Amino acid sequence: MAEITSYKFRVEPQNVDFTLRASVSSIIDCMLNVAGEDAHKKGFGVDVLQGQSFTWVLSRLAVEVYRQPQQYDNIEVDTWVNEFNRLSSTRNFRMRLGDELLASGVSQWCMLNMESRQVVDMSVLKDVYERAMVAEESPISSPQRLRAIEPATTTSRPVVYSDIDFNRHVNTLRYIDLIFDALPLDLIEKNNGLRIDLNFIAEARYGDTLTVGCLSDDNVWQFEVSSDGGKVLCRAKIEFK
Amino acid sequence: MAEITSYKFRVEPQNVDFTLRASVSSIIDCMLNVAGEDAHKKGFGVDVLQGQSFTWVLSRLAVEVYRQPQQYDNIEVDTWVNEFNRLSSTRNFRMRLGDELLASGVSQWCMLNMESRQVVDMSVLKDVYERAMVAEESPISSPQRLRAIEPATTTSRPVVYSDIDFNRHVNTLRYIDLIFDALPLDLIEKNNGLRIDLNFIAEARYGDTLTVGCLSDDNVWQFEVSSDGGKVLCRAKIEFK
Numbered sequence: 001m002a003e004i005t006s007y008k009f010r011v012e013p014q015n016v017d018f019t020l021r022a023s024v025s026s027i028i029d030c031m032l033n034v035a036g037e038d039a040h041k042k043g044f045g046v047d048v049l050q051g052q053s054f055t056w057v058l059s060r061l062a063v064e065v066y067r068q069p070q071q072y073d074n075i076e077v078d079t080w081v082n083e084f085n086r087l088s089s090t091r092n093f094r095m096r097l098g099d100e101l102l103a104s105g106v107s108q109w110c111m112l113n114m115e116s117r118q119v120v121d122m123s124v125l126k127d128v129y130e131r132a133m134v135a136e137e138s139p140i141s142s143p144q145r146l147r148a149i150e151p152a153t154t155t156s157r158p159v160v161y162s163d164i165d166f167n168r169h170v171n172t173l174r175y176i177d178l179i180f181d182a183l184p185l186d187l188i189e190k191n192n193g194l195r196i197d198l199n200f201i202a203e204a205r206y207g208d209t210l211t212v213g214c215l216s217d218d219n220v221w222q223f224e225v226s227s228d229g230g231k232v233l234c235r236a237k238i239e240f241k
Numbered sequence: 242m243a244e245i246t247s248y249k250f251r252v253e254p255q256n257v258d259f260t261l262r263a264s265v266s267s268i269i270d271c272m273l274n275v276a277g278e279d280a281h282k283k284g285f286g287v288d289v290l291q292g293q294s295f296t297w298v299l300s301r302l303a304v305e306v307y308r309q310p311q312q313y314d315n316i317e318v319d320t321w322v323n324e325f326n327r328l329s330s331t332r333n334f335r336m337r338l339g340d341e342l343l344a345s346g347v348s349q350w351c352m353l354n355m356e357s358r359q360v361v362d363m364s365v366l367k368d369v370y371e372r373a374m375v376a377e378e379s380p381i382s383s384p385q386r387l388r389a390i391e392p393a394t395t396t397s398r399p400v401v402y403s404d405i406d407f408n409r410h411v412n413t414l415r416y417i418d419l420i421f422d423a424l425p426l427d428l429i430e431k432n433n434g435l436r437i438d439l440n441f442i443a444e445a446r447y448g449d450t451l452t453v454g455c456l457s458d459d460n461v462w463q464f465e466v467s468s469d470g471g472k473v474l475c476r477a478k479i480e481f482k
Contacts, residue, residue: 013277014270014414018405025403029255036254157398160422161429162266164259173255181401185447188402206426 002132004080005041007034011073019189021068024196025176028063031093031105032172034077038091042132044125049111054120057112058172059088060143061198063105068191073097080134086121089129092138104139114167144197146235149222151213155182159208169203170210175234179223182214183238193241202233243373245321246282248275252314260430262309265437266417269304272334272346273413275318279332283373285366290352295361298353299413300329301384302439304346309432314338321375327362330370333379345380355408385438387476390463392454396423400449410444411451416475420464423455424479434482443474 015026022030039045039056049055069075076096083090093105111120122129165171176198180188204210208227215222219241225234256267263271280286280297290296310316317337324331334346352361363370406412417439421429445451449468456463464477 013274016407017402018407018409020407023403033254161258161424161426162264162418162422166257166259166261168259177403181403183402185402 002042002080002134004078004134004136005038006076006078007037009075009077011069011071011075013071016071017188019068020071022070023180024063024065024068024194025173025180027065027068027095027103028061028105028176029173030077030095031063031079031107032058034079034093035091035107038079043128044132053114054111055114056109058107058200059110060108060145060200061105062140062143062195063103064140064193064195065103065191066193067100067102069095069097069102075102080136081129081132082134082136082138084122084129084133086123087119089122090138090142092136094139106138106140106142108143140195143199144237146197146199146222146237148232149213149215149224149235151224152215153182154211154213156209156211159204159206159210161206164206167203168206170205170233172200175200175225175236178210178212178225179236179238182212182223183221187240191240195239197237199235200233201235202231204233243283243321243375245319245375245377246279247317247319248278250316250318252310252312252316254312257312258429260309261312263311264421265304265306265309265435266414266421268306268309268336268344269302269346269417270414271318271336272304272320272348273299275320275334276332276348279320284369285373294355295352296355297350299348299441300351301349301386301441302346303381303384303436304344305381305434305436306344306432307434308341308343310336310338310343316343321377322370322373323375323377323379325363325370325374327364328360330363331379331383333377335380347379347381347383349384381436384440385478387438387440387463387478389473390454390456390465390476392465393456395452395454397450397452400445400447400451402447405447408444409447411446411474413441416441416466416477419451419453419466420477420479423453423464424462428481432481436480438478440476441474442476443468443472445474
């Protein structure tokens with residue numbers, strides 16, 4: 001058994017949006033960077049996995065944002081793993097400004113064989129994982145499984161250089177940017193708390209075209225990002241307070 | 242007279258591109274953040290200027306990149322101001338990994354009255370500026386004045402939420418992303434040194450459409466970014482080694 005680990009950050013100019021608050025995308029970016037750094041510290045980072053041609057893949061994520069921090073705020077992110085089975089591992093996040101809880105997150109990861117593109121049985125990491133587990137509940141409910149939508153509006157654009165990661169796949173953060181770019185600006189400006197659920201289903205590559213479908217009903221916004229031939233890449237649901 | 246000031250950074254996962262090296266856009270982002278922080282420290286940051294409804298505007302920039310740092314490299318950025326007249330101020334940059342020079346930059350700034358949108362005579366800052374001047378030459382030649390081009394290819398897209406800064410204008414970095422997104426991927430992958438000259442001419446707003454025109458001749462690539470009605474926003478020239 002292990003303890004919750006905390007990481008310190010300052011909200012930099014490149015993290016804030018036009019409201020001078022950290023964007024939801026940059027809050028999630030911060031959590032995912034913490035996930036990478038903490039996995040590395042605990043002995044199961046991508047650096048170790050790559051020796052066996054394995055890598056971590058984010059499958060689902062839920063984040064609740066209570067208040068977006070301001071530019072130059074000194075924030076802390078707590079993280080801990082509290083569940084792990086053959087197919088999935090759960091990592092949790094709390095973002096704080098001192099004692100004030102700003103955001104919470106629950107992420108579910110699987111392990112992929114980069115050569116066969118097949119999911120790997122995580123029992124191989126059992127020993128190192130058990131030492132890293134923390135006996136603390138997840139701060140919010142698990143990410144929902146999201147169903148297909150019939151979009152009311154769609155927009156499309158090609159995958160470009162600034163979208164892709166070292167696998168030449170579209171970076172996870174870009175889906176979140178695409179989704180928030182499809183929202184009315186005043187909804188983002190007046191945001192006073194939200195929950196976002198994300199399902200990552202497939203990966204887009206350089207040369208593909210991304211299509212973002214959107215359907216809204218009152219304070220609930222649903223999205224489906226797909227690529228050529230209607231291949232579904234990512235689904236999201238945002239519920240504003 | 243003052244001394245050259247240095248700032249330390251680590252190249253984070255969000256700064257690297259698919260080659261796992263810091264993108265040129267993130268190298269420039271780093272220099273511009275250093276400019277903001279150093280101006281703040283020396284008493285002429287946007288925080289001071291905003292009290293008088295003034296702000297800094299980047300008018301021209303030249304950056305030479307000799308080698309892009311790798312993910313997790315601990316780099317240093319030296320900065321100094323060495324020229325200043327009524328209309329323009331020159332700030333210089335050297336990015337280093339230990340003693341190895343990775344990139345150099347020269348930036349020219351003017352001061353804008355945010356209410357009248359007119360350029361301000363910088364004599365108002367003369368005293369504080371003179372104390373911040375450093376007797377050290379610029380590391381590379383000044384940014385070139387770039388002329389109009391007849392683009393061979395163009396692409397367009399609307400300004401979106403993730404493009405805009407607190408003025409609801411398109412963030413400077415986005416022009417650089419747009420320009421690099423228009424380059425062939427293998428040119429970026431094989432990059433072994435380049436010089437980029439940038440002229441910032443006008444600002445785009447949320448709701449505008451951005452058009453990127455491109456013209457290439459051997460190892461020289463020229464760009465013009467414009468908005469609705471052909472209004473020129475930014476010109477750039479990249480020369481690959």
